[in-house]
Amino acid sequence: MKISYDWLRTLIPTDKPAEEIGQLLTGSGLEVEGIEELESIPGGLRGVVLGTVLTCEKHPDADKLSLTTVDVGDGQPRQIVCGAANVRAGLKVVVALDGATLYPAQGEPFKIKKSKIRGAASEGMICAEDEIGLGTSHAGIMELDTDLPNGTPAADYFGLGSDSVFEIGLTPNRADAASHYGVARELRALLRQPCQLPDLSQFKAPAEATQNIQVTIEDIEASPRYAGLLLEGVQVGPSPEWLQRRLRSIGLSPINNVVDVTNFVLHELGQPLHAFDADQITGNHIRVKRAEAGEKFTTLDGTERTLRAEDLVIADANGTPMALAGVFGGKTSGVSDATTRVFLESAYFQPAAVRKTGQVHQLKTDASFRFERGTDPNMVLIALKRAALLLQEVAGATIVAPIVDEYPTAIGHTLVRLRLPRVEKLVGQFIAPERIRQILTDLDILISEELTNEAGHTEWILSVPPHKVDVTREADIIEEILRIYGYNHVALRPHNSATYLASFPNPDPEIIRQNTARLLSGQGFSEIITNSITNSLYFEKEGETDETLVRLLNFNSADLNVLRPSLLPSGLEVVRHNVNRRQRDLKLYEFGKTYHLKPDGSYDERNKLVLYLTGNTAAETWQQKSEKSSFHQLAGAVQQVLAALGFPAPTSQPVQHPQLAGGLTLLAQNQPVAQLGAVSGVWLKKLDVSQPVWYAELDWDWLMRKYKNSLVARELPKFPEVRRDLSVVVDKTVTFDQLQQIARRTEKKLLQQVNVFDVYEGPNLGEGKKSYSVSFLLQDSTQTLTDQAIDSVMNRLIQQFEQQAGALIRK
Incomplete structure (x- = not known):
């Protein structure tokens, strides 16, 4: 699971470095497997600043070039040769200084160096938008309208910031943390800082509507809650840049503004949503029901699937399936470019029902990932309102009907008894009751009743919210306390005994x-x-x-x-x-x-x-000698x-x-x-x-x-290996080990493996000769090997075999 740090900070303000946040999350059980640094554009416009053209004259030796001086804010105007037709004195421009590396929209990156162009010195480059990767236009240099001082980094002017993305190895029991808000709730307890949901104060829906979508839940056990909202005037198109950037930061590709909003809310709040084309809902009626055994249904990927009687579906008034509940939408009812009316679905589905459907039909989606682990029934309406406000902003949508919310039996909090002496016994260390109370409060676990048992010990009856799907027993509560209190704060005492997973300097x-x-x-x-x-x-x-x-x-x-x-x-x-x-x-x-x-x-x-x-x-057997x-x-x-x-x-x-x-x-x-x-x-x-x-x-x-008791783990190679073979004729006294050592000394970076797969001796080789057929595996961990690089390595190997082993390479 990917979590954007910039996105996370919109929910919980913090100025702590990403590395420190990663350590805190790992210590609490959300293991951060890696932190990736993302830049809005490659290079982040390092070495590119704002400047003002002071003078502009024709180049003495070139009709289409201009000789300019540019103020870049350091008191030393630069002379820069520019070929743009729109360059002129007084213009505010983007300047790439000497040493900057530019990543153009098309072509390979290049580095700016002081040079002479047609005999005139040039100490930088005045840039067009395609030359710095901000667009595709090459009509001329960029003309800026800003009062920012010269020398201001261009990245600040264009609002280009870097982002850190956490790769979290989410365990199946931590469904509560399967979103940015879920991680923010975790940090609230770790940092003791408040986190907040997105502002929903602007949400307004009419009290009545002339037309709305009716919802009927026919299987309440599999679908305890189903809500929806009708919007009209939807203009399907590309999402704004900020929304696309948010999705790309966590590895998602933008599709259109409606789908992007549902994906955004899912990863922000952990509540899956689905958008139906309201005009495709026959009879303006949605039925949440079990499928008819054997009926056919075509999903969004174009695959026709045969449904089972156990599959929960979202159907229209005629009972025709429009979506596999919590798993995948249908091809005909989804949002298209022609869609103008959207019915937004937000629901809570029973985890087992979603899991079984996904397994049978071999479908794994971001929605099913969360539903089958358990979502928060209290987040259903919050996510629906958040998505509606975003669709108003990015797609011009209008809310035309009140929210439909079918919720026959509310899912309440779970009551769990906690004995305070039991905390000390399982943790192995005394934790003050006030600290325990504070941790539980930060985790949304409330003390509903305080008791004193017959032994005189304090007991609490706790109210656990439904988003804590894995917290159902006293031991689970104590684990929650210990996660936030910190495993590192539990002292090891001489009388404690444990089995250690870590290696120690003096192995047994x-x-x-x-x-x-x-x-x-x-x-x-x-x-x-x-x-x-x-x-x-x-x-x-x-x-x-x-x-x-x-x-x-x-x-x-x-x-x-x-x-x-x-x-x-x-x-x-x-x-x-x-x-x-x-x-x-x-x-x-x-x-x-x-x-x-x-x-x-x-x-x-x-x-x-x-x-x-x-x-x-x-x-010996009949299969082999x-x-x-x-x-x-x-x-x-x-x-x-x-x-x-x-x-x-x-x-x-x-x-x-x-x-x-x-x-x-x-x-x-x-x-x-x-x-x-x-x-x-x-x-x-x-x-x-x-x-x-x-x-x-x-x-x-x-x-x-000399025993080495540490295992060294290496990342799986991202680039393919290449095999090349040689037939090497040498004296009989030359061993394969000698050839292998020559190869290892010759190429230490790319050569991964040397293997002999055949040895031949015969009169046609000459007296005292033998031939080794040797394979070489080459691989570069940073890039795909080119034929030129491979040939270079093999030529050096051949040369060294000939010089050091007197080898003859058979063609």
């Missing part, structure tokens, strides 16, 4: 470990826990003793005589045990410690996370773990690990954090494992020290 390692375990389990890995005591023979070569082993002084078995310096042997024992029992397809992980004896006699104890992958990735586990699957799992811990995509280098026969070492912040590859044949033979095993070992201690 156990929670991180549990989250990582859940991540791996979600990928199909199973956790294992193995013995920390193992066999020293695994680590000692024949005839040599490993002095780094931590030996047990009192061991019961020669097979269990040292603390493990590596988790691999115990994990391979688990693999062997399962493979020997025909469970060959395994994905395992373990959190465990390794132990080493230092030369100084102290001990080194380290935490590791290890992963094992062996056998097939999935069982079984596929062997691969290094890339293991690497993908490791990279997901690193990403979940807050580390960006790591770099890599060939592995140097005594237990692996090839693979990669992954580096984060230039620190080796993971080693992964195929377990060497020596170790497979030692542990009597009969099939290949992929193994990864992560330095868990380092990862915990």
Whole structure:
């Protein structure tokens, strides 16, 4: 929901900055997701001022140019060359000074600079209306009639101000705030300043009329209140600039003055309105009724819809639907350019009825958004009168009949009991009764009765107005009090306990470990826990003793005589045990410690996370053949773990690990954090494992020290990404990681992703060569990429691949 700050200040006067208002609203539960600064015209006419032409002579070297001097109010007249035929001495004009950027009605923006035109110096520009974006005329420079002093900003003269627009993430329970007046009521309580409804004192309607529209409510439960007003002499046409500007500020496109007024009042007061062409209301009779099952109805968008018996419709005297109540108008009964008589509808519809109709017909409108959450039945007549006065102003309308208001049973206030001790218990802090009374009064919640219960505690019987649709219980009242009192004013005490959503500087390692375990389990890995005591023979070569082993002084078995310096042997024992029992397809992980004896006699104890992958990735089925586990699957799992811990995509280098026969070492912040590859044949033979095993070992201690516990959210890109592919022929010794690093160094702004989607080796490439098919994703967050920009990036990438990797680009 968009709320214009300038519009808001017509309802509640305040000089506080928009940022401060946004913080107050967010603190009270109306989350301001963003504040957009709007200008009436691009650039806001910065650097454009009023001036007076002091002298005007013909340019010595150009017949159609004039050489002028212009006073711009700083005591230093400017010499300006002007080509307008109407320029003359004594004229009050608009002057763009050196450095100003102009946004013309057509064409690209341009900057004003000191220059020479046909040999004469020019220190600015005298402007026509199209050159500053105020209109389309280029007949000559603007001639102003004003007593404002020279140097006055042109934006002040033309009344061009900037506006701040709040983007509020309105939750479904806050229907009371779904308008500018609703937000103003919220600020009334937060700022302790009065807010006021628009002035309706000029509204006058005749007591009687020779002809009026009769209203009959046939389903009072679905439509408790229905009001209307007949106007004649309506001149349908464009809205005035102020009205169009208000609508554009919140993202609406002006249509015509009648529709614009209904949209304006909806967003100002939160009460939806609908304008019927009164000449299309057969029999001058409106019936609010349920539809006939199966009857056809064409809505304003030209779509023919089949109605249900549950749909509430606004029908004419014959029962022919003219609108889906609270949702959408009909094509034939709406206002057109030929309309001169308008019947304005303002009603209160039961939320469930509107919601069901909207869902079934897949229609979501600004009106249904509010009706299905609950509107204020007391706003029906206020909004009707406000719209009528505006139509008198902008469309020349005349009110020709009294208001029709069918309201059989008034919707009253809700009575809610509030126990003051209960406030302290739920809030966790004492709030003075007078402060509570003040907050409730500012929220239009009145104390209708004060009681003292048997325990001697004070109780209030509160009268809650119907626009507070979500306030029906004592807990709701206390939430209202706390919203305005301020969550930040509630002190945290030592005995309080809570579950925090926010991150803290010192994360709990156990929670991180549990989250990582859940991540791996979600990928199909199973956790294992193995013995920390193992066999020293695994680590000692024949005839040599490993002095780094931590030996047990009192061991019961020669097979269990040292603390493990590596988790691999115990994990391979688990693999062997399962493979020997025909469970060959395994994905395992373990959190465990390794132990080493230092030369100084102290001990080194380290935490590791290890992963094992062996056998097939999935069982063979009729839909797909079984596929062997691969290094890339293991690497993908490791990279997901690193990403979940807050580390960006790591770099890599060939592995140097005594237990692996090839693979990669992954580096984060230039620190080796993971080693992964195929377990060497020596170790497979030692542990009597009969099939290949992929193994990864992560330095868990380092990862915990560098763990980044904050999530970084980025706005979704507004401009499309572009993909380009290259086929790069390089020596077999050149890895894809090297190519990726070259690409990242070459283009840091636009290059978002580098991916290899094919690798080819063959005799036609030449001995010792291979070809990578590489894709590049390019994207600019500020604009759509042009072919020129894309080609520039790709040419630089090709050049660097050739220079740094000796690559040949295949065409």
